[in-house]
Amino acid sequence: MTAALKKLPSDIAHAEKLLSDGRKRLTELDALLKREELSRANYELEIAGHRIKAARFRGQLDTATNTTQATALEHEIGFAEKEIGRLEDEELVSMEASERMDQERADAVTLEGKLTETLGLIRARVGEQELEFREEIASLTAEREVLRPKITSDLLAQFDRTASTKGTGIARAEGQQCSGCRMGIRPQVWNQLRDGTILPCETCRRILYYDPAMEPSAPAKSPQSVKPGATAGELGGSSIQRRTGV
Incomplete structure (x- = not known):
């Protein structure tokens, strides 16, 4: 009982560890969601900047005086549009990642609630068991002290x-x-x-x-089966054979 009493805190420690891990993951998810939100905000700013550049280059294209100048402006417009497409794809990937993390976060919140409830139940159970164990150990210790002097x-x-x-x-x-x-x-x-x-x-x-x-009781032996019509001599002979081994 003393050994069992010493093990009781380990039940609480295990539940606390699970809850701590769950809260740690929840904190990590919040940080990841915040990072994705900031990334999308930066994507929006970059997209807006490239759109402004593209619009400015298109305006300059209308006033281009030679082919070389027009080609250079078209190249800049193409580059800006390509960057806009790439950033919009990145933004879409970020949104999908945020959706998955939102779901994981919801699950983590639910799990945290269950683990918190479980920890409370374990603490209550351990408290009751600890009290019972200590009372029983005290009773046994008192009985033990009475018996010890009677032993050589x-x-x-x-x-x-x-x-x-x-x-x-x-x-x-x-x-x-x-x-x-x-x-x-x-x-x-x-x-x-x-x-x-x-x-x-x-x-x-x-x-x-x-x-x-x-001591466990020996299994009962099943009675010897007797053939129908067996004579007393046959039964006696079987008994003698068992005793003599013949």
């Missing part, structure tokens, strides 16, 4: 020494295994444990005890 000092010292490294100093012997480390128990030790002797596990050093009430 050598056995108690061995228990404390093992518990400090293994987490617990005692384990139940079941199915000829230590329930703590799941290693097998030698037949002689197993018989001693079943007779009520308290012994340490030879592998993990936990103090072993045996409780016959917790």
Whole structure:
């Protein structure tokens, strides 16, 4: 229970991490949307500037005095129109990107709300569990302090020494295994444990005890099937064969 109590804050920390990541992504999306908005504003300014240039060059084209001058003006007009087309394409790409980020932002806002609610529920649950654990641990500690003086000092010292490294100093012997480390128990030790002797596990050093009430019951044997019309001699012979192995 002490170990479980120590793990409770990790549930809150995990939920807080998810919420923090969600809010971080929301902040990033806001920054990206703002950047796309500024980019489109710059595109509009550049487009307006190129349109003004194109209009001015067209006016100059009407007053051109020679072919060379007219060709140069047409080149400038073509360049301005090409830039206008490129910038309008860039603006369209930016608008599409903003639409996708708007949707992602809406999803992020929804997720933030759910994570905030979940964090609140986890904090409430952890608070209740922490209180229950602390009350139970206090009760068990009081009971433990009453029981410890009744245990021999050598056995108690061995228990404390093992518990400090293994987490617990005692384990139940079941199915000829230590329930703590799941290693097998030698037949002689197993018989001693079943007779009520308290012994340490030879592998993990936990103090072993045996409780016959917790030993799984053996499966019931199915009755022998009897052939219709079998005689007593046949039944007796079958019994003798089983006993003698003949």
